[in-house]
Amino acid sequence: MGTRPTPTPVNDWKTVEPNDWQNVTTEESEHARQLSPGVKPPEKPLSRIFAAKNESANPSEFDPNTLRGYAARGVEAFKGIGSGIVNLVASPLPGTDQNPIIWNPVTQAEKDWQGVKDWNELRKMNPDYAWGSVLGPMLFTHTVSSLMKPSGITAKLARGAGVDPAYIEPVVSDLRAAAKGAKPKTIGEFREVANRAQKSLNDEFAQSLGKYANLKSNLPDVNGNFPISQAIKALKDKMPAITDTDRTERSFIDKAAAEYQKPISLGELDLKRMQANNRLSAYYDKNDVSQYAAESRNAQIAVDKVVADWVRDNAYPEMDQLTGKPQGYFRNLKSRVGNLMNASSQAKEFAAKMHRESAIERGSTPLERLKPGGAISMRGGVHGYISNIPKIFSPPDPEAGANAAVKSAFGLKQKLNPPPEALSIPLSAVTGALPEGPVYRLLQSLRDEHANAPQ
Numbered sequence: 332m333g334t335r336p337t338p339t340p341v342n343d344w345k346t347v348e349p350n351d352w353q354n355v356t357t358e359e360s361e362h363a364r365q366l367s368p369g370v371k372p373p374e375k376p377l378s379r380i381f382a383a384k385n386e387s388a389n390p391s392e393f394d395p396n397t398l399r400g401y402a403a404r405g406v407e408a409f410k411g412i413g414s415g416i417v418n419l420v421a422s423p424l425p426g427t428d429q430n431p432i433i434w435n436p437v438t439q440a441e442k443d444w445q446g447v448k449d450w451n452e453l454r455k456m457n458p459d460y461a462w463g464s465v466l467g468p469m470l471f472t473h474t475v476s477s478l479m480k481p482s483g484i485t486a487k488l489a490r491g492a493g494v495d496p497a498y499i500e501p502v503v504s505d506l507r508a509a510a511k512g513a514k515p516k517t518i519g520e521f522r523e524v525a526n527r528a529q530k531s532l533n534d535e536f537a538q539s540l541g542k543y544a545n546l547k548s549n550l551p552d553v554n555g556n557f558p559i560s561q562a563i564k565a566l567k568d569k570m571p572a573i574t575d576t577d578r579t580e581r582s583f584i585d586k587a588a589a590e591y592q593k594p595i596s597l598g599e600l601d602l603k604r605m606q607a608n609n610r611l612s613a614y615y616d617k618n619d620v621s622q623y624a625a626e627s628r629n630a631q632i633a634v635d636k637v638v639a640d641w642v643r644d645n646a647y648p649e650m651d652q653l654t655g656k657p658q659g660y661f662r663n664l665k666s667r668v669g670n671l672m673n674a675s676s677q678a679k680e681f682a683a684k685m686h687r688e689s690a691i692e693r694g695s696t697p698l699e700r701l702k703p704g705g706a707i708s709m710r711g712g713v714h715g716y717i718s719n720i721p722k723i724f725s726p727p728d729p730e731a732g733a734n735a736a737v738k739s740a741f742g743l744k745q746k747l748n749p750p751p752e753a754l755s756i757p758l759s760a761v762t763g764a765l766p767e768g769p770v771y772r773l774l775q776s777l778r779d780e781h782a783n784a785p786q
Contacts, residue, residue, distance in 0.1 A: 333611075334697075348598055374440065382408065382409070382410075383414075383456065383457045383460040383461075384407060384454065384457060384460075385457065386404070386407065386456065386457045386458070386460075387455060387456050387457070391408070391460075395643065398467060404459045405459075407457055407459040407460045407463070408459040408460065408462070408463040409463065410460055410463065411457075411459060411460035411461060411462065411463020411465075411466075411467065412463040412464070412465040412466055412467035412470065413463075414460070414463070414467065415464035415465060415466065415467025415468045415471075416467045416470075416471045418464070418466060418468075419467070419468040419471060419472075420471075422505070423546050426444065444498065450464075450465075452556035464515065472555065473764070475532050481715045483503075484499065484503055484506070484507075484740045484741065485499045486499050486737050487737070487739055488521070488736075488737065488740050490676075490684075490731045490733070490736045491518065491521075491732075491734065491735070491736025491737035491738075491739075491740060492518050492521050492674075492677070492678040492681055492733070492736075492737055493673075493674070493678060493680070493681025493682075493684070493685075493733075494677045494678055494681070495677060495678055496672045497670075497684055498670040498671075498673045498674040498677070499674060500634075501666065501667055502667050502671055502674070504527065505528040505531070505667060506525065506671075506741075507522055507741070508527055508528065508531070509524045509525075509527040509531060510524045511739050514738070514741040514742065515737055515738070515741060516734060516737065517734045517737060517738075518672070518678050518681065518682040518685070518733060518735075518737055519682060521678055521737050522675045522678050522679060522682075524672045525674050525675040526671075526675060529668055529669050529671040529675070532668045532671070534668055535664060536601075536661065536664050536665065538669075539654055539660070539661070539664075540597065540598065540650055540654065541652045541654070541663070543597060543650065544596065544597055544598035545596050545597075545598060546596060546597050546653065547594035547595065547596055547597075547598070548595060548597050548646055549591060549593070549594055549595045549600065549717060550594055550647060551594075557591055557593065557594075558641065559591040559595075559637070559638060559641050560588045560589070560591040560592045561588075562637045562641055563584060563587050563591060563634055563637050563638075564584065564585075564587040564588045565583050566584050566630070566633045566634065566637065567581050567585075568585070569633075570630070580629075580630040581630075583630040583631070583634075584630050584633075584634065585622070587630075587634045591638075595648060597646055600642045600646045601640055601642065601665070602645065604638060604639045604642040604643065604646075604665075605665075606636045607635035607639040608635075608639055608669060610631065610632075610635050610656050611632065611635050611636060611639065612673070612676070616694060639652050643662060643665075647659075647661040647662040647665065648662075663694065666781065681733070681747075682730075682733075684778065685730040685733045686730050687727045688729045688730070689727075689728050689729050689730035689731070690729045692726045692728065692729070693726055695726060696708060697723040697724075699706075700721065700723060700726060701718070702718045702725065703718075704718060725777060728743050729747030746786075
C-alpha cells in the first residue's frame with residue numbers, strides 16, 4: 332500500500348518517545364488518512380484536452396439560443412462524455428495507493444457524499460460537461476456489453492430476412508451446409524439456400540424411407556373402421572346442424588371421411604400432410620383463441636388439422652420403427668422441412684417490403700428527408716434544430732441494410748447444431764442404461780453407417 336511508518340500500538344503509549352507521537356495511529360488519524368490518500372493520483376494525459384470551461388462565468392459564449400453558443404455547449408457535453416469514459420477506464424485498481432480500500436462504511440459514505448458535492452459544484456459551473464461525465468461511462472459500458480453479446484445467424488436473419496427466429500434456430504446447421512461454397516448476399520439468395528436445404532432434407536427422407544414408402548398404413552380395426560376416417564367423423568360432434576351452413580360443413584366432413592376410408596401408403600400420407608400443412612399455414616399464425624374459432628367454423632381447416640396431426644403422431648413413428656431409425660427421426664426431418672418452407676415464405680414477403688420502402692426513400696426529395704424540431708434548453712431558452720442532414724446526400728436504403736445483414740449472418744463462425752439423429756432423441760432416452768439404452772444403439776448405428784459409407 333504505502334511507505335508509512337509502522338504504527339505504534341495504542342496500549343504502549345506510555346513508552347512512546349515524544350518524537351514518535353506523530354506515528355501513533357488513532358481512529359481519528361486513520362479516518363482522515365482514508366479520506367485523503369497520501370499518494371496523489373497521477374494526472375491523466377487527456378486531462379487537459381477534456382478540461383471543463385466555466386460556462387457560468389461567460390454565459391454569452393455558451394448561449395444556447397445562438398448557433399455559436401449551441402455548438403460550444405455541445406463541445407462541452409462531448410468533452411464531459413470523453414472525460415467520464417477516460418476516468419472509468421483509467422481508474423486505479425482497488426487496493427492500490429491511488430484507490431485504497433476503505434473498510435469503514437461511515438468513512439466510505441462520507442467519501443461518496445464528497446464526490447456528489449464535487450460533481451454538483453461542477454454542474455453549477457458547467458452543466459453540459461457535468462451531465463456528459465455521467466452519461467459517458469453509461470454509454471461506454473452499454474456499448475461494450477452489446478459488442479460482447481453473440482448475435483448469431485438467427486438474429487442476423489431475423490434482421491435481414493424478416494424471418495421468425497423460431498423457424499431459424501432448428502435449421503441452422505442445414506442452412507450452413509446448404510450455403511457452403513455459395514454464401515448468400517441478398518434476401519433472394521437466402522431463399523435459394525433455404526430451398527436447397529429443404530431439398531436435401533426431402534432427399535434424406537425419401538432415401539431413409541426407401542421401400543417402405545409403398546407400405547400401406549391407416550389400416551382398419553376389427554370392426555372395419557379406418558382410424559383417420561373415424562377421427563374426421565368425430566369433428567361432427569363439435570359442429571351443430573342448425574343452419575344451412577352448418578349442414579354444408581357436416582356434409583363436407585362426411586365426404587372427407589369417405590376419402591380416408593381405405594388403406595393409404597406411408598408415402599402418400601406424408602404427401603397429404605404436406606398439402607394439409609400448406610393450407611394450414613395461415614391457421615397456425617393465429618393465436619389459440621382464433622385457432623379454436625377457425626377450427627370450429629371451417630370444416631376444411633378442421634379436417635386438415637386432423638390429417639396432419641394423425642400422420643405426425645402415427646405414421647412417422649411407424650416409419651421410425653420400420654426403418655430402424657431413432658424415435659422421432661422422421662418427424663424431426665419433416666419439422667425442419669416445414670421450418671425452412673416458412674422461413675422462405677417470410678423472406679419473400681420481407682424482400683418485397685424492403686424493396687418497396689427503398690424505392691419510396693429514393694423517390695423522396697432532399698428537403699423531405701430533413702426533420703425540423705424544437706427544444707427548450709436547461710436555462711429556459713427555446714431554440715430550433717434540423718436533423719437527418721446526412722440523409723440529404725445519401726437517402727436511406729432499407730433493402731441494402733437487410734441484404735448486408737443476410738451476408739454477415741453466413742460470415743459468422745458459430746457452432747453447428749447437433750446432428751438430426753441426436754435432435755430426434757427424446758430427453759428421457761438420455762437416462763437409458765448403457766449399453767442397453769437407446770443412446771448406445773444410436774451410437775452403434777452411427778458407427779455402422781460411417782463404416783459402411785463409401786470412402
